[in-house]
Amino acid sequence: MSELVEIVDSLENKVSKLLHRLELLQQTNSKLKNELEMAHKEKTKEQQIASEWEEKYNSLKMANSMLGSNTNKTEAKLKINTLIRELDVCIARLAD
Numbered sequence: 630m631s632e633l634v635e636i637v638d639s640l641e642n643k644v645s646k647l648l649h650r651l652e653l654l655q656q657t658n659s660k661l662k663n664e665l666e667m668a669h670k671e672k673t674k675e676q677q678i679a680s681e682w683e684e685k686y687n688s689l690k691m692a693n694s695m696l697g698s699n700t701n702k703t704e705a706k707l708k709i710n711t712l713i714r715e716l717d718v719c720i721a722r723l724a725d
Contacts (some may be wrong), residue, residue: 695705 691705691708
């Protein structure tokens, strides 16, 4: 009978340790999920900033080409033609 009590006590002890470890792992998991979410938000923010800088760069490049820079004249003309086509599409949609 004494052996049975010892076995039950040992099992209770092991189960208690496992439950405690489970709780610690759940807390760690929750913390890691929060960190991952924050990293995703930071990545999205950085991508948005990079996109804004790329847009500014393209605008500056366009402005330089319009000021007479020979390197980008054809690119400026193509961009202007694209903008005109987009405006024509918008006007056509408004006219409908």
